[in-house]
Amino acid sequence: MGLLTFKKGIHPPDMKFLAKEKKIRRIEAPKELYVPMSQHIGAPAKCVVNKGDEVKAGSLIGEKGGFVSTNIHSPVSGVVKAVIDHPTVFGTKVQTVVIENDGKNEKAYLDPAKQSAVETIVPGILAGGIVGMGGATFPTHVKLSPPADKPIDTIIINGAECEPYLTSDYRLMLETPEKVVAGLEIFMKAVSAKKGYIGIEANKKDVHGIFSKLLKDRDDMEVSLLQTKYPQGAEKQLIYAILKRVVPAGGLPMDVGVVVQNSGTAAAVDELFSEGKPLFERVVTVTGNGVKEPGNFIFPVGATLEFAIEQAGGLTDDAAKVIMGGPMMGFSVDNLKIAVNKGTSGILVLTENEVMKEDYDVCIRCGKCIDVCPMYLSPYKYIELGEQKLYTEAERWNVMDCIECGSCVYTCPSKRPMIQFIKAEKAKITEQRRKEAAK
Amino acid sequence: MKKFYMSTSPHVFSRDSVKKVMWNVNLALLPAAVWAILRFGMDAFISMLVAITAAVLAEWLFAKLFKQKIRLWDGSAFLTGLLMSMTLPPGMPIIFLIVGAFFAIGFGKAVFGGLGYNPFNPALIGRAFLAASWPVAVITWKEPTVGALSSISAEAAGTLASTIPVEAVDTITSATPLGALGQAFSLNTQGVIDGAQLDAVTGALSSKESILDLFLGNIGGSLGEISALLLLLGGLYLLWKKIITWHIPVVYILTVGLLSWVFGGKGLMDGSFLFSIFAGGVFLGAFFMATDLVTSPMYSNGKMIYAFLAGVLVVMIRRYGGYPEGVCYSILIMNAFVPIIDRFTKPKPFGYVKEVSK
Amino acid sequence: MDFGRLFVIAISAIFVNNFVLARFLGICPYLGVSKKWDSALGMGIAVIFVMTLASFITWIVQHFLLAPPSGKYDLTDILQTIAFILTIAALVQFVEIVMKKAMPDLYKALGIYLPLITTNCAILGVTLLNIKNDYNLIESIVFGISAGVGFTLALLMMASIRERLESAKVPKVFKGIAIALIVAALMSLSFTGFSGLIAE
Amino acid sequence: MKVLKIIKNGILSENPVFRLLLGLCPTLAVTTSANNAIGMGLATTFVLVMSNVIVSMIKGFIPAKVRIPAFIVVIATFVTIVQFVMAGFLPELNKSLGLFIPLIVVNCIIMGRAEAFASKNNTFLAAVDGIAMGIGFTLALTLIGGVREILGSNTFFGYLVLPQSYKPMLFFILSPGGFFTMGVLLAFFNWISSRKKEA
């Protein structure tokens, strides 16, 4: 059988060897945790604790602040030291609960028995504060609440992990595949989907083998081997690769009857329904040549990057760039006080030599960005338009369809910062649309 | 506290760079250039050296003059100089080469803002400028100094001498093969030679030996048009390095070949496919000129349209026009159409076309 | 009717002796209205339209008014310039008025380009060349259409290149018309490749 | 004083070719030699002056609606006169200018000056303006023609200028050379005026 894939895309060196063989290690929570109230896309959660309140691992500290929003739970037992504004990876400061860990590790989990009935799955997921753990942090209960006219027939578990360096999903699937399968089962039950797929990239053949064995006797689930290519794990590309369905532009996977969930999310959902454990910790890969001992760890949400990197042996002398997430779509940070959140799949530290420092060069119109764009856009154009501030024109060139996978910049011989211009254009257009809507 | 680097995603890059691309193209041209030097001796070497030096100097001068980033050693000016000299016959007066290189770099490129913004291929602009300024010099061919072969293989020349008037043989054999063909046709229309004699010429030109000579490079002509084989090698190298895509060379060469076969002869379907693609720098144009990244279309279907139309133009100019080869102008003319082609070949983004429905 | 000859006339007018690039006719609108693709297209279509009509009408004026078939008198030398330019001016105005009423949509798209055409020397040039080359009525019309197409082609090429140059770092002194002239020069240089294609 | 200003306007600050960019068709087409350029310039000047004068005289009693056709007729009349004179006395020049003599009618400068200046000023000023603009046009044409002729055929008004060893660049007397020379000269004048502003 040929490997499934989408059209175009790139083949960056996957660099996963750094942490691939490292077993997931559970880390004792740090003394102080900074739990931000905004760890998901959408409205921030409303803080429901005050300074001095006592919390236990799993107690609710933030309540969802809108439809697209979710709950936030304390990762440890201890005392709320303060509620402050703390920087996040986007440079803005958000409300953050500082919890002093008392080390007792008392638990206040949800009641697992209550959560398993079909009609309580979605509310249960909301109560457990589950979000998409691949990086986009979209609240899972929203994804699982499609409108009545869009029935879901298929759930895809995204185990592609196409970002170079990252191995957290790989280790998770390797070590606890049954949790992923159980999670998938819950998802399928929630939307009464008939079929479930698990998509695995070909550089993780061992995981594919494990799942094949696990699912041997099931005909409602299937594991698909995908070509190792970036961005194989992008929702629309994954759906196309496995089902050959095309998600319409501006649409969501539910428009073609599909919901895609990350493998980590599936495992978290299983833990929620079997143990009643809400989402407050996750597997994080700390990797890159800039840390001394790369590895995969379970960190509580709210642990600072400083702490996380410390667990991986600390920074090397030539560490120069810290990235939250993978190298293709992650965000660089300049402040190690920023906390790990529900979407932090990896922390990548690059060394001085690996950082691009030169200025970008002129466009020689080689068209490579066009050849690799998985959305069939013309990335080169967005710099021209961005420089001239022609935002409406950029909209006409479909800038809003860009998934910001970064393939264009990766492949560009001139290293032109297309993604940066695209982000600026998208921000401008969104602002403009909001203004027009307000009118 | 340590200062970290900050930037937008992505944070890793491929190892390509403009410099690498340009030097790779230069490298791909090397075998053909060396062959030209072997065939024509010092003349060819001096031509190339002068053109390249002048181009690099011009790059520096115009960058200073227009206050642009000076990019002497990224190989783009070098390439312009080399390509231009390869479209010209050996032994061009040095001053012409210098003027041509300056025009190519200055008004073919720098005036538009430098590398990346020029709508026309600068090397071809240089050549076309020289062809317009000193038309005679550009078509004054020289016999190769090394090797005993003339423009068409000796055997073919012998055949010709036995069938057509001597003065006609002289004009025909001293030119490039393509020029010879063109002259034969015009001599035919002038009535100097008759239909049968024309057949003899075309027959001799498209004989196996002649075509082998063409392919291997045992002919006269401009520096870069003499060895199809080595150009093909260079082109394959570029394809392998993924600097160019197959669309332009393949479509261009096929179009030229097929159309020449259909229209290039005396009657329909009478021309020689192989002769037409090996002669007159079609390979040089197909792999190195038409594919010039800056001045060719961005999208693959656009590239094919572009290459097809350029191919049509080559045959049109060769067969009915005033120039024997046509590669240079076909590409220049199509360069002017590139923005229009780009405009209409932009693909629909993913999700706008229903490729497979449920 | 000789289609071959008509074909030759058309190819000649569109490529070989392109009005703008080889004959220098219609330079003002060529440089003025080539900043944006849309206006270039509108202008081009309007020119094709008027050129065709003008070729038709001036041919009639020439052959029935100035130098009638009866051969009684020949006013070509004295009146041709005046008569033709008047005809064109009136024609353009007439088209404008009619279009405004009858085809308001088309007028909105093309109407604004119409006044500019009166003083477009390409139009007068076409009509004069028609007479000079002794074209018959059909040939005149074909010549008119193809001259217009050639003009439009050059205009569109120019417009698309200039749109691309918007983002280029053209030296300050060359910005605007100067760079457009350089582009025109290079384009014209490329089009010399067509020379000799058709012996005229 | 006003007269001087008008003259300065026409020749320098509002030079029809390099500043207003009017009448480019003949500017590019007939400037293959200085001779042709000056011939074209003088012919245009004549039409310009005469039409300016007539327009300024009749401006009072021409109704606004038929103003443009009336101007066209006036201009066309003078162009026809020029045609006759040229054909009669300067057959060579007439031949090399060819089509572009009747095309003076649609030269934007003439219409433009008639509308912008002559129809608003008195006859004397209109005449001065016509002369100034005409001289400006002629000078510009001669400049372009001169450059093209020297570079393109190594002569100036037919006389050899550079040493024989200079091989003229035919490019400059071909049509691309016309665009090119005009473009470079325009950039040159842009540069001069930008330097003036800075100083």
Add this chain to the structure above:
Amino acid sequence: MTLILISIVVLVSLGVLFGIALGVANKVFYVKEDPRIAKIEESLPGANCGACGYPGCAAYAEAVIKGEDIDKCTPGGKDAIAALGEVMGKKAGKQKTRKIAYLICQGDRELAPRRSEYTGVKSCAEVKLVGGGDKSCSYGCFGYGDCEDVCPFDAIHIMENGLPEVDEQKCTACGKCIVACPQNVLILQPVDKEVLIRCVNHEPAKDVMKECKVGCISCSMCFRACPIDGAITMEDNLAIMHYEECVDCGICAQVCPKNSITDKRSQERKIPVINEEKCNACTLCYRKCPVDAIIGGKPKEKHVIKEEQCIGCLKCYDVCRFDAIDLVKERPKTIEFYKDKKYNRTDGEHVKK
């Protein structure tokens, strides 16, 4: 002779023919349009040269009606602009005090250093998207010159210290830089505005001190010292100046411990005294005083400054035509008179009441 006759006949018949055709067409196909278009067209040269970028004068006329600038016609020159201006009524209104752009951030490279090495597009709008910018203070000026790029008058330049400087002469207050600035640290104020709070950092003092040496630490000293009610307020860890109230006395600048407030005339700030001999009792200073600190206002009554009440704004000094005001005594940092009550700005209004 016959030739001439025929010519005339032909020409006249042509003219008549076209005249009738056009006349009829005009009647039959009459369409109404904005009369101003015709007027503007009349004022244009009618050369249809296309220099304005529009395909002909009529097109340009229409564009003008729709709001295009009136100075696009090069052949028409100044006359055309004037004529168009008349039709469109776009003449410049009464000249108010000229405004220019001011930068309200002082955090240059040394006072507010970079917190990271930014590699990417050198533009403020772009750097803001990368973790909120590379400056220690995420509110301040990034100094990548988006303002410089958009300024059509070459009036704003990034200086060596990494901050833009506005050329007072060239700035026309067009506002383009203000729109372009993603940090909103540029504002328009009258060219003679003397006192400005130059900080926009809303963070608590602890953070600000780490980030910038001249940042507002919200100590409220300026607020307390300010003699005018509502001229300075404290909002969200930041002193905000309300420009319509501020009287430019500069006391706030004097008390600010972090030098976040600047005063162009800080050296001159003294308490003025009126020279009785020179005073003409013209009431100009009396009317100008924003805090009622000048006695007088009745005819022939020479003015006296109430020392305890004077805030040293020097408005009287500026306005006096008789050189009758001397600057003598140092002004105290806070003026006792206003300690417990603020003053409402008067600006001469009280004279009428």
